[in-house]
Each structure stands twice: as structure tokens, then as C-alpha cells.
Amino acid sequence: MAVSVTTKTAWKLQEITAHSSNVSSLVLGKSSGRLLATGGDDCRVNIWSVNKPNCIMSLTGHTTPIESLQINTNEELIVAGSQSGSIRVWDLEAAKILRTLLGHKANICSLDFHPFGSFVASGSLDTNIKLWDVRRKGCVFRYKGHTQAVRCLRFSPDGKWLASAADDHTVKLWDLAAGKIMFEFTGHTGPVNVVEFHPNEYLLASGSSDRTVRFWDLEKFQVVSCIEEEATPVRCVLFNPDGCCLYSGFQDSLRVYGWEPERCFDVVLVNWGKVADLSICNNQLIGVSFAQSTVSSFVVDLSRVTKSGFILHGLIRDDKPLVQPTPAGSSLRRIYDRPSTSCSKPQSRVKHNSESERRSPSSEDDRDEKESKAEIQNPEDYKEIFQPKNSISRTPPRNNEPFPAPLEDEPVAVKEAVKPSQAVDVQTPLPKQEHSDPIQRPPIAFSTPVTRTEPSVIPAARNEPIGLKASDFLPVVKNQSQTELVDEEAMSQIRKGHETMCVVLTSRHKNLDTVRAVWSTGDIKTSVDSAVAINDLSVVVDLLNIVNQKASLWKLDLCTIVLPQIEKLLQSKYESYVQTGCTSLKLILQRFLPLITDILAAPPSVGVDITREERLHKCKLCYKQLKNISNIVKNKSGLSGRHGSAFRELHLLMAVLE
Structure with a gap:
């Protein structure tokens, strides 16, 4: 009759006398x-x-x-x-x-x-x-x-x-x-x-x-x-x-x-x-x-x-x-x-x-x-x-080889x-x-x-002027050739096997140059318009990462252009896109949501006020876009981890829309 033998999950391997006096560290x-x-x-x-x-x-x-x-x-x-x-x-x-x-x-x-x-x-x-x-x-x-x-x-x-x-x-x-x-x-x-x-x-x-x-x-x-x-x-x-x-x-x-x-x-x-x-x-x-x-x-x-x-x-x-x-x-x-x-x-x-x-x-x-x-x-x-x-x-x-496990009833030799x-x-x-x-x-x-x-x-x-550089904390890599490579040869080696990526990056660089030319005129709204028109989310992300650093650049008409792009970013498979979208949305909610709700709740004006009518139109447009985004935020607020907490915070900020 066969007897099944089980082994232990944990066992003592060895016990040694390591020093002539007390052991203090190991x-x-x-x-x-x-x-x-x-x-x-x-x-x-x-x-x-x-x-x-x-x-x-x-x-x-x-x-x-x-x-x-x-x-x-x-x-x-x-x-x-x-x-x-x-x-x-x-x-x-x-x-x-x-x-x-x-x-x-x-x-x-x-x-x-x-x-x-x-x-x-x-x-x-x-x-x-x-x-x-x-x-x-x-x-x-x-x-x-x-x-x-x-x-x-x-x-x-x-x-x-x-x-x-x-x-x-x-x-x-x-x-x-x-x-x-x-x-x-x-x-x-x-x-x-x-x-x-x-x-x-x-x-x-x-x-x-x-x-x-x-x-x-x-x-x-x-x-x-x-x-x-x-x-x-x-x-x-x-x-x-x-x-x-x-x-x-x-x-x-x-x-x-x-x-x-x-x-x-x-x-x-x-x-x-x-x-x-x-x-x-x-x-x-x-x-x-x-x-x-x-x-x-x-x-x-x-x-x-x-x-x-x-x-x-x-x-x-x-x-x-x-x-x-x-x-x-x-x-x-x-x-x-x-x-x-x-x-x-x-x-x-x-x-x-x-x-x-x-x-x-x-x-x-x-x-x-x-x-x-x-x-x-x-x-x-x-x-x-x-x-x-x-x-x-x-x-x-x-x-x-792995240390062999003793049988359940086998004593461990010391x-x-x-x-x-x-x-x-x-x-x-x-x-x-x-x-x-x-x-x-x-x-x-x-x-x-x-x-x-x-x-x-x-x-x-x-303590000592040794001349430490950031490169000192990176791995030392042995180069096959001891002769220093010229820039063209180095770039050629880097590009090998990355032709597709090089094409993508070259295109992105060209698009960013286009946006930069408009940006240099000081017209932020037109800059964002040109980035959106290029139809490349990576360019929009690059631009938003700049605009997000200075809240004073944001205006209500900028929100109407950016909010549809934020909707796309929040649903992106790329982590950096989602992060940028969350940052921009939080900034818009904190800066403009109280204004939007107040203007929409205000009684209609008497007479003709073209400026007020334009502002009311922008607020209605932003409100509609925010309602669409709120459904995405609500669905993603149940995620775990860093993005989950970001979406939960946005969900609280958007509670007034419900």
C-alpha cells in the first residue's frame, strides 16, 4: 500500500557556532x-x-x-x-x-x-x-x-x-x-x-x-x-x-x-x-x-x-x-x-x-x-x-539546486x-x-x-570637492569600440531598429514647431486651436502640460476648446495622457465651475447685452461638455491606485452637476 509523503512549508536548515563570542550582525x-x-x-x-x-x-x-x-x-x-x-x-x-x-x-x-x-x-x-x-x-x-x-x-x-x-x-x-x-x-x-x-x-x-x-x-x-x-x-x-x-x-x-x-x-x-x-x-x-x-x-x-x-x-x-x-x-x-x-x-x-x-x-x-x-x-x-x-x-x-525539504516527521540535524x-x-x-x-x-x-x-x-x-556627476550613479557600460563615435555614427546606431518610432517623433517635432510658431505671438487660444486642429493627442498633451503650470492663462473660451480633448485623454490607454487630462480637468473645475453654475442659475437679463449672451453661451457649452465627462469620471472612480484616487477627487468636485 502506497503511503503519501508530505513535506514541510518551512524548516530549519542548519545551526552553526559562528563566532567565539556573541554574534552582533549578519x-x-x-x-x-x-x-x-x-x-x-x-x-x-x-x-x-x-x-x-x-x-x-x-x-x-x-x-x-x-x-x-x-x-x-x-x-x-x-x-x-x-x-x-x-x-x-x-x-x-x-x-x-x-x-x-x-x-x-x-x-x-x-x-x-x-x-x-x-x-x-x-x-x-x-x-x-x-x-x-x-x-x-x-x-x-x-x-x-x-x-x-x-x-x-x-x-x-x-x-x-x-x-x-x-x-x-x-x-x-x-x-x-x-x-x-x-x-x-x-x-x-x-x-x-x-x-x-x-x-x-x-x-x-x-x-x-x-x-x-x-x-x-x-x-x-x-x-x-x-x-x-x-x-x-x-x-x-x-x-x-x-x-x-x-x-x-x-x-x-x-x-x-x-x-x-x-x-x-x-x-x-x-x-x-x-x-x-x-x-x-x-x-x-x-x-x-x-x-x-x-x-x-x-x-x-x-x-x-x-x-x-x-x-x-x-x-x-x-x-x-x-x-x-x-x-x-x-x-x-x-x-x-x-x-x-x-x-x-x-x-x-x-x-x-x-x-x-x-x-x-x-x-x-x-x-x-x-x-x-x-x-x-x-x-x-x-x-x-x-x-x-x-x-x-x-x-x-x-x-x-534548491535545498531539499525534510519529511514532516524527520528531525533536522543541528x-x-x-x-x-x-x-x-x-x-x-x-x-x-x-x-x-x-x-x-x-x-x-x-x-x-x-x-x-x-x-x-x-x-x-x-565633505569633499570630488566632482561628482549624475552619471556616476548610472551603470558603467563597456563599449566594444574604444574610439569615440562622431555624432552621425552615434545617431545611426541609436536609430537601428527604431525606424517607426523615429518617424513618429519627427512628425511630432514638426507639429510642435507649428504650435510653437503661433504660441510665440502670445495668442494662447489660437495656439490651442492649432494643436487641436493637428489631430494628434500627443501634441495636445505637450501643450496642456505647459498651460497647466500657469492657471492665469486659462479663460472660459479656452475651456470650450480643451474640454472635448480632455474627454479623449481620460479614456486613453496611455497613463501620461490620463494624468494630464485629470490635472487639466481639476484646474477647470476649481477655477470655472462655480462661475458656470452661477451664470446658468442667474435670472435672464433685461434688454440686449451681447457680452453677457456670449458668456452665457460659453457656459452652456462647458456645462454640456462637463456633463459628458462626469459619466466617465463616475465610472472610473471605482479604480484602485493613484488614478482611482484622482478620479474620486474629480467625482466629488463634479457632484454639483448632478
């Missing part, structure tokens, strides 16, 4: 989910392969306990911050210290690597955030504004923003190229422990000790939703790679959330305790936790976890309506731009560096780097993981790591470099400033 590599770094009160950073018992490498040099760790996207570099405020960057593949960064005055509480550039961000108990250029060994910016310890830092997927979460209950968003704050999110009532960007959309999630998870819209800069039902503080969060849901780690469970509307898709009981980090590989979620000197790793089989709908362990929740998940690719929000091509000649690293980099370093930094070592503890695992640089696909742990043996020092001396004293300078904008209200209490101080 982090997983996000690309493989298999590389683990631990930091301890013994001032060491140890590197492990998940589910292997022996330490691969031990990094020394810090003189105080390790407080924060981060591994870069390629899993080639690791940065560690200590209790004293010092930061060290190691090259794992070369097994050597790369940089020592000094400048913070207290514990390093948070670190993150920039997704493209050679930058590291650090947050400290001293309330400061610093952006470091690892190549030049200098502090690029210092961001001041938090009033308590900065607990988490995250760069946006496009590399243009930095989000910070702190004990002062706030989350702040910084523009890297402009060197200033974009927005401060308030709403949490306790220290904010974690913050995470959605992988695709302009959405940010934050988890707090107030036991809530909040979702923030990065276009409208407001809260999208808030999960408030939890019993313990939020310890870590991670979006699913496709962005369909958010995983949150609590003391005894993993919870799976959606945000529009807020809901819990699933709860997986996992007794991991002090869970510190999460990663995903091969449809498995890996979680790591620590207690005293031991580190435990856990696996959750995501194929057995509900990620959409409202089904929770086979039961449909009755407290919230069943809503179909938004299909992939139909995002209501803007998505990040990730530039991937370039026709410019690659910059020379030597010429790009500052003059001071070629002079001798300060004796303090030189000593710190010479005393920092990367000791290989397990040569076989080290070669297997870090040496095959030229292979097309890296060997394990990058591309391991392993203890072999104690690190004395290893050969493989440190390679660095080229000598200088570390100059920080000089306070006013903030300098490197791109067009963001036209948003900027809180005056949050300046960003420039």
Missing part, C-alpha cells in the same frame, strides 16, 4: 541567497556558504564589535561597520582589504552598496548618513536631518535615490545627484527598523517597532496603506522578485502582504527568533537569525505559500472582499528607468581620479589597512565560490562549525592613497533640482 548575499556573512563581538567578519558547516574566510582589522554588514550585488565585495564608527571594505575574490573609511563618531547601524556606482552609504548612531566613493576613498556627501540612530539604508533600483529609516520614527528619501532631501515620510509611532524599495514600481515599504508595515507612493509622496494587525515588531522585509507581494519577518512567523488594498495573503509559522535577513533563490526564501554565538538558517518553500488573493491556509477571509490581483505588467505606478546602453567613450579611471589619490596616504589609514587581513579558512570552498571569475556561470553557491584554524595571511598591499580631512562646503546640485517643497531642517553637507 547578512545574506541577495543574488545567490547562499552567501552568508556574520559579524561578532570578537571584531571579526566570517564568510560562510549556507548549509556548509565550515567558515570560508575570516576578515580581521576592526578593533571593536561589528555592528553592520552588507554584501554588494555581485557578491564580490563586503563592507563592515563597527561600534567605533570605522568602516572597512574587503574584496572577497582577491581576499584583501580594499578600503578603510573613517569619519563617523559612533556605531555604524546601517550600510548599503550602490547598485551601479562604486559607492557605499552608511548610517550611524551619530544620526548622520554618509555617502562614500570607494574608488577615491572619500566622503562624497553627508546627509543631516535624522535626530536619532539611522537603522536602515537602501538605494533605489535605478540608483538615483537613497531611503533612510531611523529611530526618530521617520523615513527620508534623498536625491543623490542633487545632494538633498526629496521627502520625509511620517506616520510610524516607533523606531523604523527596515525600509525596502519595490523592485519595479515607485513604491517603498517600511517596517517598524510600532508593529506596522507601511507602504509609501514615491510619486504622490503619501501613504498607500498600512498593515496594523501584528503582535511583534517588524524585523526584516523583502519584496518578491516580481513585486507581487512583500515578505515580512517576525519573531515567530513569516507573513506575506499585499498593499492595494492592505491584506495578509499568508502566514507561515517559523520559530526563527531574532531573524535578521531574508533572501530568495530557486523559489525558496532563506532566513537567518542569531542568538548569542550561534547562527541558524531556515528555508520557506515559496511554492507552498499564497502570494495573491485572500486565501489563507485554505480559508477565504471574510473580513475583506476578495479582490483579484493586478496582472503582471499593468502597474498603476511609474517604473524605474534603468539605462543599459551608451554610445559615449568609457571614461578613464586614472584621469577621473582626483590628484590627491596619487600622493601618499595618512599614516593612520595606512596602518589600519595593513593591519586588516582576509584569512582563508577553507581553501576548497574559497576556490569553488570566489575564484572562477571567467566562467560563464559561477559555480556553487551561486547556482545551487551541526556545529569546525573551529577556524590558523590560516596564511593572503593580504595584498594597496597602492598608497591619501585621506584628506573633511571640509564643510555648501550643497551643490548636480542635476535639475526637484521642484518639491524641501524641509528647511534637513541640509546635506558636501
Whole structure:
């Protein structure tokens, strides 16, 4: 008789003794989910392969306990911050210290690597955030504004923003190229422990000790939703790679959330305790936790976890309506731009560096780097993981098979790591470099400033005149040809495969030139008339985006021309067209609807008043057009997301028409 065998949704994978004293921090590599770094009160950073018992490498040099760790996207570099405020960057593949960064005055509480550039961000108990250029060994910016310890830092997927979460209950968003704050999110009532960007959309999630998870819209800069039902503080969060849901780690469970509307898709009981980090590989979620000197790793089989709908362990929740998940690719929000091509000649690293980099370093930094070592503890695992640089696909742990799940009744074996043996020092001396004293300078904008209200209490101080450009925060692209392309050749390469789009854009440019010629005469009404006559909605959108910025340009006769175009825009499949239509309609309603209703309600005049008759005719025409539009607005007010809220606001403004 065949017996069916069931496996667990979550299980403990391993338990190791990671340090000779208490473990103080740990982090997983996000690309493989298999590389683990631990930091301890013994001032060491140890590197492990998940589910292997022996330490691969031990990094020394810090003189105080390790407080924060981060591994870069390629899993080639690791940065560690200590209790004293010092930061060290190691090259794992070369097994050597790369940089020592000094400048913070207290514990390093948070670190993150920039997704493209050679930058590291650090947050400290001293309330400061610093952006470091690892190549030049200098502090690029210092961001001041938090009033308590900065607990988490995250760069946006496009590399243009930095989000910070702190004990002062706030989350702040910084523009890297402009060197200033974009927005401060308030709403949490306790220290904010974690913050995470959605992988695709302009959405940010934050988890707090107030036991809530909040979702923030990065276009409208407001809260999208808030999960408030939890019993313990939020310890870590991670979006699913496709962005369909958010995983949150609590003391005894993993919870799976959606945000529009807020809901819990699933709860997986996992007794991991002090869970510190999460990663995903091969449809498995890996979680790591620590207690005293031991580190435990856990696996959750995501194929057995509900990620959409409202089904929770086979039961449909009755407290919230069943809503179909938004299909992939139909995002209501803007998505990040990730530039991937370039026709410019690659910059020379030597010429790009500052003059001071070629002079001798300060004796303090030189000593710190010479005393920092990367000791290989397990040569076989080290070669297997870090040496095959030229292979097309890296060997394990990058591309391991999924961790096998134990049977329901099978006990999980607990392993203890072999104690690190004395290893050969493989440190390679660095080229000598200088570390100059920080000089306070006013903030300098490197791109067009963001036209948003900027809180005056949050300046960003420039520490070193390094010549940072917005392009430094974009991916470095290797060009096949080392010779610089002339403009004609570059344009020819760009146009390849885009002939249709080039024809469309050329036509649009020609139409805009026609409208611009009329606009230069100062006749706004005729300009709009000419744009409408061209019969190209994209030209109308371009013109409205200009007119919308100055309300004084609007007149009643302009409304009669624009309203039929707004009706078309609101029904467009293009998000930007709908957004422009909503903005123009809101402006018309706020500025002219009271006037239209008053004139239509006024008693008829005695005698002949041609001006009044013309105004009455325009008001009747606008009223009729607004009635037609109100039906569209009413139908679309039930949508979810950003456009839904815009249509609901318009519906309220148009209530007087009913």
C-alpha cells in the first residue's frame, strides 16, 4: 500500500557556532541567497556558504564589535561597520582589504552598496548618513536631518535615490545627484527598523517597532496603506522578485502582504527568533537569525505559500472582499528607468581620479589597512565560490539546486562549525592613497533640482570637492569600440531598429514647431486651436502640460476648446495622457465651475447685452461638455491606485452637476 509523503512549508536548515563570542550582525548575499556573512563581538567578519558547516574566510582589522554588514550585488565585495564608527571594505575574490573609511563618531547601524556606482552609504548612531566613493576613498556627501540612530539604508533600483529609516520614527528619501532631501515620510509611532524599495514600481515599504508595515507612493509622496494587525515588531522585509507581494519577518512567523488594498495573503509559522535577513533563490526564501554565538538558517518553500488573493491556509477571509490581483505588467505606478546602453567613450579611471589619490596616504589609514587581513579558512570552498571569475556561470553557491525539504516527521540535524584554524595571511598591499580631512562646503546640485517643497531642517553637507556627476550613479557600460563615435555614427546606431518610432517623433517635432510658431505671438487660444486642429493627442498633451503650470492663462473660451480633448485623454490607454487630462480637468473645475453654475442659475437679463449672451453661451457649452465627462469620471472612480484616487477627487468636485 502506497503511503503519501508530505513535506514541510518551512524548516530549519542548519545551526552553526559562528563566532567565539556573541554574534552582533549578519547578512545574506541577495543574488545567490547562499552567501552568508556574520559579524561578532570578537571584531571579526566570517564568510560562510549556507548549509556548509565550515567558515570560508575570516576578515580581521576592526578593533571593536561589528555592528553592520552588507554584501554588494555581485557578491564580490563586503563592507563592515563597527561600534567605533570605522568602516572597512574587503574584496572577497582577491581576499584583501580594499578600503578603510573613517569619519563617523559612533556605531555604524546601517550600510548599503550602490547598485551601479562604486559607492557605499552608511548610517550611524551619530544620526548622520554618509555617502562614500570607494574608488577615491572619500566622503562624497553627508546627509543631516535624522535626530536619532539611522537603522536602515537602501538605494533605489535605478540608483538615483537613497531611503533612510531611523529611530526618530521617520523615513527620508534623498536625491543623490542633487545632494538633498526629496521627502520625509511620517506616520510610524516607533523606531523604523527596515525600509525596502519595490523592485519595479515607485513604491517603498517600511517596517517598524510600532508593529506596522507601511507602504509609501514615491510619486504622490503619501501613504498607500498600512498593515496594523501584528503582535511583534517588524524585523526584516523583502519584496518578491516580481513585486507581487512583500515578505515580512517576525519573531515567530513569516507573513506575506499585499498593499492595494492592505491584506495578509499568508502566514507561515517559523520559530526563527531574532531573524535578521531574508533572501530568495530557486523559489525558496532563506532566513537567518542569531542568538548569542550561534547562527541558524531556515528555508520557506515559496511554492507552498499564497502570494495573491485572500486565501489563507485554505480559508477565504471574510473580513475583506476578495479582490483579484493586478496582472503582471499593468502597474498603476511609474517604473524605474534603468539605462543599459551608451554610445559615449568609457571614461578613464586614472584621469577621473582626483590628484590627491596619487600622493601618499595618512599614516593612520595606512596602518589600519595593513593591519586588516582576509584569512582563508577553507581553501576548497574559497576556490569553488570566489575564484572562477571567467566562467560563464559561477559555480556553487551561486547556482545551487534548491535545498531539499525534510519529511514532516524527520528531525533536522543541528551541526556545529569546525573551529577556524590558523590560516596564511593572503593580504595584498594597496597602492598608497591619501585621506584628506573633511571640509564643510555648501550643497551643490548636480542635476535639475526637484521642484518639491524641501524641509528647511534637513541640509546635506558636501565633505569633499570630488566632482561628482549624475552619471556616476548610472551603470558603467563597456563599449566594444574604444574610439569615440562622431555624432552621425552615434545617431545611426541609436536609430537601428527604431525606424517607426523615429518617424513618429519627427512628425511630432514638426507639429510642435507649428504650435510653437503661433504660441510665440502670445495668442494662447489660437495656439490651442492649432494643436487641436493637428489631430494628434500627443501634441495636445505637450501643450496642456505647459498651460497647466500657469492657471492665469486659462479663460472660459479656452475651456470650450480643451474640454472635448480632455474627454479623449481620460479614456486613453496611455497613463501620461490620463494624468494630464485629470490635472487639466481639476484646474477647470476649481477655477470655472462655480462661475458656470452661477451664470446658468442667474435670472435672464433685461434688454440686449451681447457680452453677457456670449458668456452665457460659453457656459452652456462647458456645462454640456462637463456633463459628458462626469459619466466617465463616475465610472472610473471605482479604480484602485493613484488614478482611482484622482478620479474620486474629480467625482466629488463634479457632484454639483448632478
